[in-house]
Amino acid sequence: MAIAKVHVNVEEQAKKAKKAARQLSLLTSEEKDEALMDMAEALENEYQSILNANESDLQAGIAKGYEAAFMDRLKLTKERIQDFAEGLRDVAKLNDPTGRIVSSWALDNGLQVEKVTVPLGVIGMIYEARPNVTVDATGLALKSGNSIILKGGSSAIHSNKAIVEVIHAALSSTKIPEDAVQFISTTDREATQQLFTMKEHIDVLIPRGGASLINSVVQNATVPVLETGVGNCHIYIDKDADPVKAMKILVNAKTDRPAVCNAAETVIVHKEWLNSHLSLLIDTLNEHQIAVHGDRTAVALIPNALPAGEEDWSSEYLSLDLAVKTVGNMEEAIDHIDQYGTKHSEAIITENKENAETFMNLVDASALYHNASTRFTDGGALGFGAEIGISTQKLHARGPMGLPALTTVKFKMRGNGQVR
Amino acid sequence: MAIAKVHVNVEEQAKKAKKAARQLSLLTSEEKDEALMDMAEALENEYQSILNANESDLQAGIAKGYEAAFMDRLKLTKERIQDFAEGLRDVAKLNDPTGRIVSSWALDNGLQVEKVTVPLGVIGMIYEARPNVTVDATGLALKSGNSIILKGGSSAIHSNKAIVEVIHAALSSTKIPEDAVQFISTTDREATQQLFTMKEHIDVLIPRGGASLINSVVQNATVPVLETGVGNCHIYIDKDADPVKAMKILVNAKTDRPAVCNAAETVIVHKEWLNSHLSLLIDTLNEHQIAVHGDRTAVALIPNALPAGEEDWSSEYLSLDLAVKTVGNMEEAIDHIDQYGTKHSEAIITENKENAETFMNLVDASALYHNASTRFTDGGALGFGAEIGISTQKLHARGPMGLPALTTVKFKMRGNGQVR
Structure with a gap:
């Protein structure tokens, strides 16, 4: 009975979202932008109610013994909520992506053809603990004329609910219908499952979170999915790599923010380069407290290196661990990336331009990247103004998605x- | 045991296709175009071997009692094979879609960013009886730098195999590796199932055929799908429709080629228009031997009309049958299309421009179309030069796909x- 009830509620919410999407598609850019500005102001004004709700999530998190990094992502402050509001104002300032005439022409018989951008319709956002996704994704969806159905992680349920209440209240005096923002308030897993197959009401699902969440959506959804995020990224140090650039880029890609998807997880080192620059590499790794898991050659050369197995090559560490693979030529490096990479971000460090171009052409x-850190794969860093996620699929959108x-x-x- | 064997073979073929795709991605436009021209010549030269194989399929089809329209799609002639060759030459003349710089910019730190079009990689084509798809899809895939895995219907297996043999022989003296074209020669359904889930080797599946084939792929594939084709298209005759335009467009959309996806299946008629032009509508339907399945109002007014049920509103007839729905206003028409349409092609006939724009904005x-036949939803008719199918999905590509x-x-x- 409980499951059937959830099903009905979620379906009702999806239908409302779809109906609201039709109204939304007729609004002007100005009407949408005004609503975003009102939402921003409301978040700033009502921050205390959000902080109160957040406190409930934090208490529950402590009781469950969540680790510090997780609690940090969950915790809101007045300043963080002000950042959410500023994010909405930034999105309001961007160009409206809908109503753009991509191309237009006339057939010989006089028929006028116009290809024009329009909203997708209803976006289903499935995400984990971070409450900022609730605001960011809603802002981007509404700006682009889409309704959104939010299914956040249960650990942030009170925070998310409070945020959506503030948004709904703000929308009530704007042209955007409140129904355009639907919040799945049950923590029942069944609710998520229902979203997976509602092809009649939902146009696309966007999962944001860890590999298991994303894989669950990709495996089980019949609604089209925009697959985001898992980044098993490699830095390939070629025979002709400049040692200063190589170390600077490796350290940045590994240590700047180890837990993000565009961080490096494996360095592939050409053996000739390694022979010439072994002590530099060892010193650099030590200095930055990077823990090495290497292949046989790497383990023999690098003190304290642990032997790497399949798991090391195929997974994201998201920590200061680093897998080290040695190769005799660039083809071996490309083959390794082809086997273990997640098609996110891959870099070659070399002064040989021909090798760099071949690497960029052949790696899928x-x-x-040629001589730069993988950390630049990010909508903000690339100047997109906003990012709904980083697509690791080839259809529709690839890389940072604005x-x-x-x-x-x-x-x-x-x-x-x-x-x- | 047999199933395991098929699995291994299909996976081996997919791996070969992936490897070939890497080589293919490095070829110049000229090298690809020369290979297409050689394929065209070979098909013309070797037409007799293809006709011999086709005879086997035709004999098997007669034995199985296939209907005339099906046999006609299956049957090849010297002229049809020459058309295949001409089609390849036309594709060779088109612009290479890869290597196009979509945008490029520099970050403040000097990092040069270039967004460039590249092949998808490996395309899995799953289709029914028509052997022309074997040639058309292969030409489009190779031109765009992709490998292709062909899984055609079992009724055309000999024809398809003979065509691929000619293509392979032609490719052997070109820069395109033969492995770029893989033909699944087993008729085992298990082979198709294997293609559905080979995410590591196949980048996209394109099903072409009837609704059940397409639904089977969409429901079961974890490989991304480009969904094509099912068209439950409507013509809405508004209160202010010009009667001459309305009848000309309705007749064309219904009768020009009733079995194709852009043919009309339902006409939605405003009751005021119907009152004024009932005899014209009845005469027109009679003249063109169109069989009417109507709602209560239509059945009461149109002689010999059968009552329409859910099945009539929701399915493609692909014949000279037509569902007739009557409405009191445009919103009812839009709601009907929203409920039963397949997001393919929808037309409004009216002299009221405001209504036309609202219809085109609101219908998903x-x-x-405003005052034109739905039959123009076609890559050829729109001047795309070639078409791999008509997308009815919203992600990646929508409408006719070049x-x-x-x-x-x-x-x-x-x-x-x-x-x-």
Whole structure:
């Protein structure tokens, strides 16, 4: 009975979202932007109610013994809520991605053809603990004329609910219907499962979180998915790599923010380079307290290195651990990336331009780097103004996804009786 | 045992296709075009071997008692094979969709960012009886730098095999590796199932055929799918429709080629228009031998009309049958399309421009028509030069898909040591 009830509620919410999407698609850019500005102001004004709700989540988290990094992502402050509001104002300032005429032409018979960008319709956002996703994703969805269904992690349920209440209250005096923002308030897993298959009501699912969440959505959803995030990224140090650039980039890609998807997880080192620069590499790794898991050659050369297994090559550490693979040529490096990479971000460090171009042409990933850190795969860093996630799939959108990824196209044909 | 064997073979073929895709991605446009021209010549030269194989399929089809329309799609002639060759030459003449710089910019730190189109990689084509798909899809895949795995219907197995043998022989003296074209020669359904889940080797599946084939792929595949084709298209005759345009467009959309996806299946008629033009509508339907399945009002007014049920509103007839729905206003028409349409092609006939724009804005479909036939939703008719199918999904590609739908993008970043 409980399950059937959830099903009905979630389906009702999805239907409301779809209906609201139709209204939303008719609003002007100004009407949408005004609503975003009102939402921002409301979040700033009502921060205390959000902090109170957040406290409930924090207490529950402490009781459950969550680790410090997790608690840090969960914790809100007045300043963080002000950042949410500023984020909404930034999104309001961006160009409206809908209503853009991609191309237009006339057929010989006079039929006018216009290809124009339109909202996707209803976006289902499935995410883990971070409450900022509730605000960011809602802002991006509404700006691009889409309704959104929010299914956040249960550990942030009170925070998310409080945020959505503030948003709903703010929307009530704007042109955007409140129903355009649906919050799944049950923590029942069944609710998520229902979202997976509601093809009639939901146009796309966007999972944001760890590999297991993303895989669960990809494996089970019949609604189309925008797959984001898992980054098993490699830095390949070629025979002709400049040692200063190589170490600077490796350290940045590994240690700047080890827990993010564009951090490096494996360094692949050409054996000739390694022979010439072994002590530099060892000193650098030691200095930055990077723990090495190496192949046989690496373990023999690098003090304290642990032997690496399949798990090391295929997983994200998201920590200061680093897998070290040694190769005799660039082809071996490309083959290794081909086998274990997640098509996110891959870098080659070399002064050999031909090798760099071959690497960037042959490696199959969303972002390829020559002599730069993989950390730049990020909508903010690339100047997109906002990011809904980083796509690791090839269809629709690849790499950091800004507002245009939340649109599709329509062909509008205007005639005066044309037939074939 | 047999199933395991098939699995291994199909997986081996998929691996070969993936490896070939890497080689293919490095070829120049000229090298690919020359190979297409050689394929065209070989098909013309070797037409007799293809016709011999086709005879086997035709004999088997007669034995199985297939209907005439099916046999006609299956049957090849020297002229049809020459058309295949001409089709390849036309594709060779199109612009290469890969290697196009979509945008490029530099960050303040000097990092050069380039967003460039690249092949998808490996395309899995799952289709029914028509042997022309074997040639068309292969030409489009190779032109866009992709390997292709062909899984055609068992009724055309001999024809398809003979065509691929000719293509393989032609490719052997070109820069395109033969392995770029893989033909699944078993008719075992298990082989198709294997293609559904080979995410490591196949980048996209494109099903072409009837609704049950397409649904089977969409429901069961974990490989991303480009959904094509099912078209439950509507013509809405508004209160202010010009009667001459309305009848000309309705007749064309219903009768020009009733079995194709952009044919009309339901006409939605405003009751005021119907009152004024009832005899014209009845005469037109009679003249073109269109069989009517109507709602209560339509059945009461149109002689010989059968009552329509859920099945009539929700399915494609693909014949000279037509569902007739009557409405009191445009909103009812839009609601009906929203409930039963397949987001393919929808038309409004009216002299009221405001209504036309509202209809085109609110109806969620790939192609919206004002005063023109839905039959124009076709890559050829719209001047795309070639078409891999008509997408009814919103992600990646919508509407008729030309060569660009077979590409994705890569971000290439060129730096000199940039870190974040």
